[in-house]
Amino acid sequence: MEFLTVALAVALPAMVSAFSQGWATTRAMDNMGRQPEAAGDIRSTLLVALAFMEALTLFAMIVAILIWTKV
Amino acid sequence: MIEALQHVIAHVLRYEVFRIGPVVITSTVVTTWVAMALLLGLVYLLTRRGFEERPRGAQAFLEIVVEFFYGMAEQFMGREGRKYAWLYGGLFIAILFLNYAWMIPGAIPPTSDLMTPVALAVVAVPMTWVCAVRKKGVKGWLRHFILPSVALLPLNILEQLVRIFSLSVRLFGNMFGEEMVTMTLGTMLPLFGPLPIMALGLIFGAVQAYVFSVLTVSYLAEMVQGH
Numbered sequence: 001m002e003f004l005t006v007a008l009a010v011a012l013p014a015m016v017s018a019f020s021q022g023w024a025t026t027r028a029m030d031n032m033g034r035q036p037e038a039a040g041d042i043r044s045t046l047l048v049a050l051a052f053m054e055a056l057t058l059f060a061m062i063v064a065i066l067i068w069t070k071v
Numbered sequence: 072m073i074e075a076l077q078h079v080i081a082h083v084l085r086y087e088v089f090r091i092g093p094v095v096i097t098s099t100v101v102t103t104w105v106a107m108a109l110l111l112g113l114v115y116l117l118t119r120r121g122f123e124e125r126p127r128g129a130q131a132f133l134e135i136v137v138e139f140f141y142g143m144a145e146q147f148m149g150r151e152g153r154k155y156a157w158l159y160g161g162l163f164i165a166i167l168f169l170n171y172a173w174m175i176p177g178a179i180p181p182t183s184d185l186m187t188p189v190a191l192a193v194v195a196v197p198m199t200w201v202c203a204v205r206k207k208g209v210k211g212w213l214r215h216f217i218l219p220s221v222a223l224l225p226l227n228i229l230e231q232l233v234r235i236f237s238l239s240v241r242l243f244g245n246m247f248g249e250e251m252v253t254m255t256l257g258t259m260l261p262l263f264g265p266l267p268i269m270a271l272g273l274i275f276g277a278v279q280a281y282v283f284s285v286l287t288v289s290y291l292a293e294m295v296q297g298h
Contacts, residue, residue, distance in 0.1 A: 044146055048289065051282040055237050058244030 006068045013060035017053050024049055075258050083250045085184045099184040105175065106168045143285060148292040155291055158198055162191065163284040170246060170276030182279075183246040185239070192239035195287045196231060203294040215294065234290060238283065245279050 028046040032039045085097040117129045140160040144152025173180040181187045203212045216227045249272045256265040
């Protein structure tokens with residue numbers, strides 16, 4: 001039960017953030033194809049946006065580790 | 072196997088190597104020293120021949136690196152960003168080498184110990200304040216906190232603290248997660264199991280270094296040029 005809690009605490013945020021990252025990347029790629037001259041700008045903005053989404057999963061991972069080690 | 076998996080976390084945590092008096096020297100510090108030595112040796116080798124008018128060999132490579140750093144800042148703050156290449160460029164190279172210290176057999180990457188990313192972020196974010204003070208003076212820097220209204224002062228201060236937290240946790244989480252997955256796969260399928268994840272780790276190491284320095288640049292742009 002405890003392991004299930006820890007696993008879900010990482011897995012659910014990971015699912016949501018994977019969906020949202022995929023969505024953001026899809027849009028970025030669409031628009032890179034539409035205007036290739038802006039590809040550089042879009043790519044760097046995309047990387048920063050992905051980093052912010054990634055951070056939420058990582059916060060969840062920290063919480064999961066705290067539950068696991070029973071802090 | 073469950074038994075073995077429960078002990079995986081013990082293999083990715085820092086351990087004590089030796090101690091000088093009361094000061095404990097952990098594996099993180101030793102690996103950082105090795106990465107520093109490699110970096111210093113590389114810099115010595117690359118700059119040994121001096122610089123010429125027409126770049127070739129090592130100098131051409133160094134110019135590509137510097138151009139990359141300049142390009143990174145120019146998207147956020149224009150040509151002025153070139154002045155701050157020492158900050159985000161240094162962070163990029165340092166984090167890249169600390170991440171790739173993973174490739175040394177038996178070494179735990181220093182960035183997968185929470186203390187290293189926290190140290191880097193605690194330097195990076197206040198350094199953007201220092202740059203803002205040097206550009207706009209103390210008053211200009213303090214004015215930043217009461218804009219757009221005085222009521223937002225607590226939120227603005229909180230934002231700066233959250234920046235330190237999120238910068239460090241992002242780097243730590245990525246490297247630690249990478250290490251954990253590799254270790255778990257290595258326990259379940261020894262030898263070739265973790266190979267794809269390790270290849271992914273090479274990309275992630277570079278991407279995380281890039282993300283850390285790009286975020287530093289964007290914070291810098293907001294502090295130095297905003298308002």
